[in-house]
Every structure is written in structure tokens, then in C-alpha cells.
Amino acid sequence: MAKLSKDEMSTLIGKLGSLSPFEQKDVLIKVARGEQAERPADRQMLNAGRGNPNFLATEPRHAFWQLGRFATHEAERSFGHIPGGVGGFALRGGLRESFSRFLDENEGEPGITFLKRTAHYVRDHLGLDIEDFLYEMADGILACNYPVPDRMLKLSEVIVGEYLKKEMIGDHPFAGKFDTYAVEGGTAAMTYIFNTMRENHLIKAGDTIALGMPIFTPYIEIPELNDYKLNVVHLEAKVENGWQYSKQELDKLRDPKVKAFFLVNPSNPPSVKISDESLKHIAEIVKVRPDLIFLTDDVYGTFADNFTSLFALAPHNTILVYSYSKYFGATGWRLGTVSTHEDNVLDRLIAELPKNLKDELHHRYESITTEPAKLKFIDRLVADSRTVALNHTAGLSTPQQVQMVLFSLFALMDTEEVYKNSLKHLIRSRKKALFKEIGISFAAEDENQVDYYTVLDVEYLGERAFGRKFVDWLLKNVQPSELLFRLASEAQVVLLPGRGFGTQHPSGRVSLANLNEADYKKIGVALRKLIEEYVERYNAATGEKLDKNKVV
Missing domain, CATH: 3.40.640.10 (Type I PLP-dependent aspartate aminotransferase-like (Major domain))
Structure with a gap:
């Protein structure tokens, strides 16, 4: 996106409010990338808009690929007499023995121990027939049949x-x-x-x-x-x-x-x-x-x-x-x-x-x-x-x-909830890093907070830090979309508008799932800089002397 004139920016800001927050995000990304071209190379866009996590569960994925190997071998065993890479459906008879042999032959490879544990778990804890389970998984991963039953296997x-x-x-x-x-x-x-x-x-x-x-x-x-x-x-x-x-x-x-x-x-x-x-x-x-x-x-x-x-x-x-x-x-x-x-x-x-x-x-x-x-x-x-x-x-x-x-x-067998606790710690550490740089402090955490996202409510936080008169001035003189636009344009930070999700006050949604902790610190610094600028503008316009460094 080419650099916009002041009038073009004002027009675009006015139009943003009518878009879905996800469509606004796409516009803000273009703004951030367009401005970025004129910035130093180390200033990269920080997109905290979409909630796509940057973490994932690896063990069940390793198991998926290993299970695919096993099922493909079984397909080859079915039609082994036909040349040209032709396979057939996995054979139910002898499947358990074949699976055990496959696990033994691939001992130590990623996903193998997990597959071995699943076999024991579905039999001992869920009471399912292991051969029926292996057949459903092998047939399913080969994708050689329609889903039957259609609602779910x-x-x-x-x-x-x-x-x-x-x-x-x-x-x-x-x-x-x-x-x-x-x-x-x-x-x-x-x-x-x-x-x-x-x-x-x-x-x-x-x-x-x-x-x-x-x-x-x-x-x-x-x-x-x-x-x-x-x-x-x-x-x-x-x-x-x-x-x-x-x-x-x-x-x-x-x-x-x-x-x-x-x-x-x-x-x-x-x-x-x-x-x-x-x-x-x-x-x-x-x-x-x-x-x-x-x-x-x-x-x-x-x-x-x-x-x-x-x-x-x-x-x-x-x-x-x-x-x-x-x-x-x-x-x-x-x-x-x-x-x-x-x-x-x-x-x-x-x-x-x-x-x-x-x-x-x-x-x-x-x-x-x-x-x-x-x-x-x-x-x-x-x-x-x-x-x-x-x-x-x-x-x-x-x-x-x-x-x-x-x-x-994977989740059922993780009785100590190691994976879950790791993710909770990850996203909550990111929130603390963000809030510390913004200058937001909470005396006590709410036990109902989950912290996958956080909402920065302009009216609520602004009044809490600087008083109602400041908030009234801000809402009168600044369009909510302007705050998000300036973050994208000047700091290459992309947030989603809370209004698009039905929040009552102007706000920005920050996803805490898709960037690293250092990035949230940078976002916090950018947000704090913007807050301080608006406090200075308010002081100049009203003659008051609010402390721009006040912690919320």
C-alpha cells in the first residue's frame, strides 16, 4: 500500500468502522506493510489480530504420520501380488500382530511410543477392542472409504x-x-x-x-x-x-x-x-x-x-x-x-x-x-x-x-496435564509482558480469566488512569479506528477492533496466542507511546496537567 495523504488516511479511517473486524484486520495489515517499506529493516509488522496460535501439539502429529506408514504397509500387504504400486484395504485379520511388529521395528522413532500407549489406553481404560480400533484407524487414515457412519466413525x-x-x-x-x-x-x-x-x-x-x-x-x-x-x-x-x-x-x-x-x-x-x-x-x-x-x-x-x-x-x-x-x-x-x-x-x-x-x-x-x-x-x-x-x-x-x-x-493420557499447563503458562506470561510495558497493573488476577485474548478497553482503562474528563475528550476528538490505524501505520502493530465483537466501549483485541513474548513487549511499548501522546494533546487542549506516565 502506497503512503497515504492526510486526507486519504482520514477517509480510510472513517470507512474502517463499517467493516467486520476481520476485514478491518486485512486493511490494517496492508497499512502496516505499506508503511513498513519506509522504515528500518528491523521494524517488522506485529500482527496480534488473528487468533491463530503459534504453538501446536507435536506428539499426536508424529503419531499420525507413523500410523499412516503402518496403514500404507498394510495396504501393500493386502494386494502385494499386483505390480505398479497397487494396494488394497487393510486386512482385519492379523492387524494387531502386524501393528506390534511395526512398533518393535520402529522403536525409538518419534510417535512410536505414543502409538504404543494409545493401544493400551483404548483397551484398558476405554474398554474398546484393540483390533477394531486399529482397523478403524488404518482404514480411516488411508481415506479409502466414505465416512461410515456418516455422523462420525x-x-x-x-x-x-x-x-x-x-x-x-x-x-x-x-x-x-x-x-x-x-x-x-x-x-x-x-x-x-x-x-x-x-x-x-x-x-x-x-x-x-x-x-x-x-x-x-x-x-x-x-x-x-x-x-x-x-x-x-x-x-x-x-x-x-x-x-x-x-x-x-x-x-x-x-x-x-x-x-x-x-x-x-x-x-x-x-x-x-x-x-x-x-x-x-x-x-x-x-x-x-x-x-x-x-x-x-x-x-x-x-x-x-x-x-x-x-x-x-x-x-x-x-x-x-x-x-x-x-x-x-x-x-x-x-x-x-x-x-x-x-x-x-x-x-x-x-x-x-x-x-x-x-x-x-x-x-x-x-x-x-x-x-x-x-x-x-x-x-x-x-x-x-x-x-x-x-x-x-x-x-x-x-x-x-x-x-x-x-x-x-493425547489429552486423555496426559493425566498430569503437562501440555495444558505449558500453554497456560505461555499465554499468561505474554499477557504479563504486554501489560507491564503498557503500564497496566492488576492487584489480583480474576480466576475466570483465560487470557487467550485480552481486550484493551479505551474507555474503562482511560477513565481508571486519567479520569472521566480525559475519556470524554478522547472520545469526542478521536475516532476509535484512528487508534488502531495509527498503531498499524506508525508502529506496524495490528489489533482487532473490540466494537466488531459487540463490546460496549471502543477497544482493541490482542491475541496472546500468535506472537512471542518479546513481541508483546514491543506492542506494549507502542501502545504506551500512543497513550502518552494523547495525554499530551489533552493537556495542551485543556490546560490540565495529567501525568502521562501514570500506571493504569
């Missing part, structure tokens, strides 16, 4: 279910079973759920849903599309309340007009988990609103201390969405899940639809089952993901499911 669903129990439910009492659908990341889960809820008359144009704000931007944007045209009630989690929902806000769910409540927990961008008190209050609301549907997107739950999902407290009313992308550093794999309890409000509400709508749905799904009325919501989700007519080719690719299983087993 049989043993893969069991293993992933155990992982979700560990991370999402923990020690909380939980009765009954739940079904899981493997999908192409959390984004696919959102797309499919909105669509199937509409197709099955659980939501329709003009209906009202509630959103827990602030929230991942697509949850704000999708209901407004012509596809849905939903009315939205906002439940505000406020910065001055530690990003928690007050009981007054949660009680908006008691209104019978509200059909569903969608939330991200821990939140995005504040990265704070819902308090136990609030979760219990929501569960109490269900007692008077048994028809209420919840969707909880818990992708960041694995970074929290002692996390419990709303799915654990209100399982019959909750759709659980989880993505493997952040915790395992696997955004490119596109691995996610949708889970529903075997006894859930979605199936009940569909069963209670009027006859004309039931007849319509009977016609929609009659090509895939002889009893459409008995088709579960989660299986309708699978069918709708392929426009029903292509249901026979539905399902997440089998190599993706294999990697999902290996990630799950």
Missing part, C-alpha cells in the same frame, strides 16, 4: 466423546449419553446449526434469539442475513463487572419470546469464562423455560482453570460446539464437533410441531430414512450439511477424524 465418536467429557464436563454430575457429529471446524458447526434450526422450524424470520455479548463476530452477523432475519436481544457482559453477565441480564432469558441463547464460553474477545454462579443461574432459568435452546461454543475452554461447560449443567437444552483448532494448534486441519444429549429439547420441539410442518419435514427427509419423524436433530444436521440429497456422502474426511482421535487420546 463408531469408535472415533466414543474416544472424542471421552475427551469432551474430560474437558467440558469434568467432575460435574452428568446423566445419560450424548451424540457427537465431527465437522469441519467450529465455523462449519455454526453454519450447519443455524441452517438446520431454520429448516426444522426451530427458528424462523422474525423470531427472537439472545446473544451473550461480546461474542465472536459471525454470531452477530449471521442472524441479520436474509437467510434468517432474526430479532436479537443482547445480554451484556460488562468490563466493569469482570466481563460477567449480571443476573438482571441473564433474566432476559425468562422472556418466552426468546427462542435460543447463543454464547461463546470462555468469551471472545474478553477471554473470560462464565462464573459458576452465572452458570447455575442459567440452569435455574431452564426450570421455568424448559423450551429454551442453548448453543455454547467452548473452543477456549481448554485454556481455563477448572472449566465446566453449560452443557454439563443444562445438557438437555444445550448444543455443545467445540473446535480442536486453538488448543492443538490445528486451524488448518478444520476439526470440530457438535454434541447433543440423547434426550434433548430440540428433538422434543420438532416432535411437537403442527401436522403440516411435520408433513413438510417428512417429505424433506424421507429419502434417507423410512421413519423421518424419528430422525434426531443431530442426524438432520448431518443430512442438511449435504442438502439431504447428498447424505450418502456426508461426514468429515476420515483422516481428519483420525487426527482428531489422536489429539483426544
